[in-house]
Structure formats: structure tokens, C-alpha cells
Amino acid sequence: MIERLSPPGVAVPRGPYSPAVYAGDFIYVSGQIPVDPETNQAVLGDIRAETRQVLNNITRILEGCGATRADVVKCQVYLTDVKDFAAMNEVYSEFFGEAKPARTTIGVAALPLPNAKVEIDAVAYKPR
Numbered sequence: 001m002i003e004r005l006s007p008p009g010v011a012v013p014r015g016p017y018s019p020a021v022y023a024g025d026f027i028y029v030s031g032q033i034p035v036d037p038e039t040n041q042a043v044l045g046d047i048r049a050e051t052r053q054v055l056n057n058i059t060r061i062l063e064g065c066g067a068t069r070a071d072v073v074k075c076q077v078y079l080t081d082v083k084d085f086a087a088m089n090e091v092y093s094e095f096f097g098e099a100k101p102a103r104t105t106i107g108v109a110a111l112p113l114p115n116a117k118v119e120i121d122a123v124a125y126k127p128r
Contacts (some may be wrong), residue, residue, distance in 0.1 A: 007064020011057060014043040014112065020061050022125040023128060027065050031078070031121040032057040033113040047084040047117050051091040054120045062124055070099040071124040078119040088118055 004018040013019060013030070021028045033048035034043040037060060044052040062068060079088060085105065101122070111119050 005061075005065055007061055009037060010064060011035040012040055017083045020065050022065060022128075025125055027062065027067055027071075027120050027124040027126055029061050029122040029124070031076075032061070033111060033116050033119050035113070042113055042116065044113075044117075046114050047087045048091050050068055050116065050118050051088045051120075052095075052117055055091065055095045058120060058122050061124075065126070067124045067126040069096060071126045072096070072099070072101040072122050073125050074102045074123040075104075076121050077103065078108045078111060079103040079105065080108055080117050082113060084117055095098075 001022075003022040005020040005022060006013070006018060007020065010018070010019050017030050019030055032054045034053040035041065035057065036043050036053065037057065043049060059069060062071065077088065077092070079085060
């Protein structure tokens, strides 16, 4: 069974996609950019602040699907400057703690949100 979800309290998608898709026992969280869901405005600047906003957005989506950070099995991180890796990684490590999902980090030329430094997507395993 596939269910497309847009939990309450998450940022409005900026394109034709669902914030999350429940497929079987997996939740696929679309790439999140640093947007405050309360204001729907970008939170740009410091890579740490952007990463924190992105991971908080992922948390809200997971919670809206009945899952937690501990259920995340895989993330993909997209950075516009790989020099930001260490600072992003600090926040990412704090966020996941001991529940370390598999991860890929990719350097990209740009993101859909102009001047954004980071985008992260996630896959969680949460049997229904």
C-alpha cells in the first residue's frame, strides 16, 4: 500500500511532490530545505542553523507519520560547499545521536532554494 502524506505543521511543498510517502513499512521523506514551517520563509546563513532547520523539518514530518528519528535508516545530504561538511556533520551527529542511519553526502552546484547550503532527505522504517 502506498500513502502520500502531508502532515499538519510542515512547510508547504515548493513543487509537485508529497512531503512524505508511506510505502509498505517505509516512509520516504522528500528532500528538506531550510524553510521555517511556521512562516514558510527561508532560514539562510550559517550552515549549522540551516542544517538544524532541515533536520527539525524532517522530525516534524516523521512525527506526523507516527515515526521518530530512531526509525531513520538512510539519509542523503546535499551540500553546495563540501567545506561545510564538518559543521553540518556536528549538527547531524547531535541530531541522530547513537541512532546513526546509513548516509550519503553529495556536493552539488545549487539547490532549488536560492542561496541554501543544505538539503537532506530520509528513509525511515516503521511497520504499521
